[in-house]
Amino acid sequence: MALTFKGGIHVSEHKHTRKCAVEQMPAPKTVSIPMSQHIGAHADPCVKAGDIVDLGQVIGVVEGKLGCNVHSSVSGKVVKIDEKKANNGILIRNVIIENDGENRLHPDIKPWSKKLEDTTPDEIVEIVKNAGISGMGGATFPTYAKIQSALGKVEHIIINCAECEPFITANHRLLLENPDEVIGGLKILMHTFSLKEGIIAIEDNKRDAAKVLRERLGEDSKVKVCLLKTKYPQGDERQLIFALTGRKLAAGKLPADVGCCVFNAETCAAINRAFATGMPLTERIVTVDGDCIKNPKNLLVPLGTTYRDLITFCGGFSKTPNKIICGGPMMGVAQWDIDTAVTKGTSAVLALSRKFEHYFEQPSACIRCGRCVNNCPMRLMPSYLAMFSMQNKLDMAEEFSISSCIECGSCSYNCPGHVPIVQYIRATKVKINDRKRAMQAALEQSKLK
Amino acid sequence: MDNNQKNTNEITESEVKNTVPEASDEQETVDLNEFMPELLTVTPPPHIRAYDTTRTVMLDVCIALIPALIWGIFIFGYRALMHTAISIIFAVLAEFAYEKLLKKPVTVLDFSAVVTGMLLALNLPVTAPLWLGAVGSVFAIVVVKQLFGGIGKNFVNPALAARVFLFAWPTYMSIFTNPGAKLSTFAIGVPEGVDAVASATSLASLKNGVLPEGTSLADAIIGVENGCIGEVSALLLTAGFIYLLVRRVITWHIPVTFIGTVFVLSLIFPQSSPTLDFALWEIFSGGLFLGAIFMATDYSTSPITKRGRIIYGIGCGALTVLIRYFGGYPEGVSFSILIMNLLVWYIDRYTKPTRFGGGKVAKADK
Structure with missing residues (x-):
């Protein structure tokens, strides 16, 4: 018998690419490698414009703090170091490298x-x-x-x-x-x-x-x-x-x-x-799928390849996508640009049409059906958490363990009232953290006096 | 607090505007160089969702009620259908008019008003004047539901509250007629000739400590007895219950514990013998099945946790027996559900599931 846990939901799988063997994606002409592809401190670029780099050479280092070094995924010339928005909206430095196509491995x-x-x-x-x-x-x-x-x-x-x-x-x-x-x-x-x-x-x-x-x-x-x-x-x-x-x-x-x-x-x-x-992490497998992608594929992609290159390699869009998602559809981040780069955490790039968008067909209201409570893998009461969030009752939200929410989306997925529960919970978590910080600051102030 | 609620509503409304498609979906291929990322929708996850909506849930409840309704029409004639139609129409109209008048989004298409109207009609005796259902529906929708914020916000069941409100006309609410009586379909007031066919319900004789005569338990189960339009056939109501279970609209907890508690308490404290017969009569007569399956399980006014639902069901059952035994009125289902409705928040709060992995949780002061 298969092992499992209590709660959770059954989602339509949509695993169309299960039969698609992983294809090596040819390295694009230029790659744009973000200096932060991980949780923790951003890496500092250790190359400058005009430098010649090899495949696998360190181009960004993190000293003394939690973080990961970043390596070049191609061999070629550093064009510039640019600030760009990452797939989560944070502005980070990108090292842009022009690929010379030689795939020269770094001697180290x-x-x-x-x-x-x-x-x-x-x-x-x-x-x-x-x-x-x-x-x-x-x-x-x-x-x-x-x-x-x-x-x-x-x-x-x-x-x-x-x-x-x-x-x-x-x-x-x-x-x-x-x-x-x-x-x-x-x-x-x-x-x-x-x-x-x-x-x-x-x-x-x-x-x-x-x-x-x-x-x-x-x-x-x-x-x-x-x-x-x-x-x-x-x-x-x-x-x-x-x-x-x-x-x-x-x-x-x-x-x-x-x-x-x-x-x-x-x-x-x-x-x-x-x-x-000895090869550092410079490439990863990315599933490119969604009903707007002409030829869905699994690709072995050099890090720093833009979504535009990926989509072009997969034959382009078959219809205008409504959403482009980095990661899975349950927890992935909706993108506002297709020139964002593939990073170490990009497991999929999905282009979905409006077919998947059933939000807000009707005015949304919780009907208290209890599906979210039943499905919550963390055994919370998402409907109440959403309600307290709407009413800005932070204390009650804390009493109902809002901080334990893993934001998996099981509640929103099944909500017949189309309440954006996860969105409410996320917003309230931020408010609670802000309040904690403000209280801490006030406490320190009073101590100083 | 009101301001905050308004703000969040505004957020969701502005998102509605963002999700309106501006690019046509019919294009065969899209040139990547001409593709404008500005047209992409950006929302928080999840980006896919199940197809269930409030409407599908409410439609399922309507479907589950249809066997009982058809039986009501079969037993009491087309006047039963007339009552149902009037109640539904007035419930929907009241909701539409209220929301139009207050410039709120119109929610009649979610079918919740239809369910309210239908449930109210099934709770009326067929002899009632036709305007009674209309008055009740308007009360249910406007006073009980909309004044408290619309769907999901009401704290008592609208149909039940309206039914209790209609006891303002006690005579209309308690004339019951024998099955098969020919009543005028369109008579606005109490139809003529009702007195000749009116009879006491089996609950009334149970209250006097005697088992009903001239009818059998099998009749009570199938529904050949007098009573409100939708409450007579326990069998067909159970069919609706099974449908709701299969469609996962409700869970078994409330109906089973509710009916079970009434059964067990009647067994322990019988008011006439034989004990088992008395207990069976207690559960199969009156509105227990209709109440336990369709009214007590109303989402907005029942606990959200499984443990809470069991406590709520037992509470409803115990109160029903208390009212039936000691109250002035032979039936206690409506009152017991309404009383338990008021306790739902406390039941929910104290049956909150322990979060995965346990651990202490901050307790709110307020």
């Missing part, structure tokens, strides 16, 4: 000199850090920091291939086509945490991938392939840990606190690549 890139057995955990953290790897599922937390903070606490290591968002098939294709990379990455992580066992968690709509993995693993029982029930948000860390181990992650706690550590499948493959070839 070579496989790790020692065998895995002789490598210490600290060395692995260093490899991951140098390769600039961040979580590739969407949250983009720097992976080295995750490993570092979890060292010595972990009993279960979980590779997350749930891929519960509709449309996206990037992880699915990775498992089918390159299972060894994922298994290799998991072995490295198991060694790092000195664990005997590892878990690869897959939703049961990807049984073919599980079969491939099991065949590849053969008698090797150290790695368990676990099937999960296909349900949204199965790929959420908390729900995943609960489904696999029965452990519940309390609010404000990290997976390591309950002895678990979760890595995305592609992150895992990137760790393997960094170890085996």
